[in-house]
Amino acid sequence: MLTGFQLSQAIFAIAELDVATVLLSGPRQVDELAADVDADADTLGRIVRYLAQHGIFRTSGSTVELTDLGRTLADGPADSLRAVARYFHQTHYAPFGSLLDTARTGEPAATTFFGKPFFDWVNENPTMADLQNDAMAGFTQNARGDPLQILDLPQGRTVADIGGADGTLLVELLAERPERRGIVFDLPSTVSAAGPTLQAAKLEGRVEVVAGDFFEEVPTADIYVMSAILHDWNNASSLRILRNVAKAAPENARVILFEMVVPEGDAPHPTKMIDITMMGMLGGRERSETEWRRLLAEGGFTLQRVVTGSGSYSALEAILV
Template sequence: MTSPSPADVMMQMIGGFQVSQAVYVAAKLDVPTVLGDGPMTVRDLAGCCGAQEPQLRRLIRTLTSLGLFTMDNETVSLSPLGATLSRTEPESLYGLACMWMETHYGPFSELLHTLRTGEPGADKFYGKPFFDWAAEDAHRTEQFSGAMRAITEVLRKGMFDGYQPPAGDVVADIGAADGSVLIDLLEKDRELRGIAFDLPSVRADTVRSVAAHGYQDRIEVVAGDFFSQVPTAQIYLLSYILHDWDDDSCARILQSVAEAGGPGARLLIVETVVPDNSDPHLSKMIDLTMLGVVTGQERSAADYVALLDCAGITLDRIVATSTAFSIIEATVRDPRNVEISSASTQPTNRMLTK
């Protein structure tokens, strides 16, 4: 079998928008969820999913060629790849697929606008910043929290395995969403207590999630705005937060943390770190999402050193994990120590691997 020509590869890339829509529609119709109970004919599947049989057959034929299903004449079976879109699978990406396609797909039609003006496509498409638009509707807020939960349960699964948090009694999760990352961390250290901090519009979902996991006695749910003030703690967890914001906004968040925690407070920043090479990496695809939707970006180790330094915080080390995400450990400096060594402006070489 000959390798595809450059033109063939480019055709696939150009048609990527059709594939993402097809995957979304299959998930939204609950095709993978229904097939989780066993193979079905296209006719029966159409009846269960509320779809037109001829159109569904064509959709499944295309997605079968991409590995989501298998077909034996008219009988359709679910593949392990397709199962990731089932609502009932433990490592389901259903919520993420729906959130991306229902909130990000439209703004990406304005990517050219972003490149020409510097304004996120979502600002133009929705007429306001993405997070302002999302916070206006309870369903969007819940959908976003669900997508972040999927990322925690699937893409960041096992991230804290073997990890020992810094010494401290209380860890405040800043921008906690449903608190799933904080719960995961507290499972590794039974002595820690937590504060789940996010906007008032998120609080009810966080309270439900914390109670569902049985952590209501160890986690306090607090509502507020991380741009103005955050709770007092010894350790601050910022998981997938800084990448959403531009440098100036990040500085405001970090200054809130530094003021509340004071000198010596520790930060655990969970993000992808862009490698200094041209190899494929999840961070580079996520950065494209940031480019089209918000003002944030994925950052390199050097970027994080500079970003933290401007807020009076020293990057201590970057802990590599078994996932594509890293744990960036940092410490709030004492402002009385005005002299900063030249080493504090360079990326740390202490990279730990699992």
């Protein structure tokens, strides 16, 4: 465990060099691979050897090939996490060196490291904002599993994806529901990426792209969807968002949260790792079902059901009180 930082950095290096994408076409000699990715052959070979014991590569002499796990570090596969690895390398790794300060003060390590709240730092850099969009789309799609397929969407014509970034989730929700219309709502620097996504899905005529700040106000809709949004924020900030939704929502409006639910007990679960990520980067948190129910009630909604599928995320459906 103490040397986990070395494993992280080795994976980050492979992701930045785009080694796995090169190997999608088949095995390569280390020297040839190093030339293709502009790396030192001896050093790359030693990193590959180290990662092979973790199941990312297979080696035979000086020949390197990808495993199924290694393919997730390549661009192209549906389960690619390359953008996530590059994002964590550039955003999360260094701030976590200040986690001891977080433990002492409660202040997010990223705020200490960057000198400002993390999202403020990201949104000052369009390239970083784009990388965040790519990383979060890939991460949530892969971790979410199948709640979208097994969840019956409530009645209502207009679906608003609050914090919808590039519109990926809304495309999934509306693709097979031609009677519905949608709204992608996010900060101007983030939601600008939604246009190409909607055009590619031929949904631009049914979806309105709206820029704004959910701490100020949100548009009116029948169904509000938020995917991995409230876990970014502490309870006070989450309540501001929920109350703004309640203020804009018509009678009987629904909220569907795609979030993780922390189970009871000490058994391993992804939520317990991601909770530490939220603590260190944003001051947010993962919540148990009891905590979600309480938060929604304080925000003006009654939790009606929790739908759990094949992935790490659940769909929490609540109705406006």
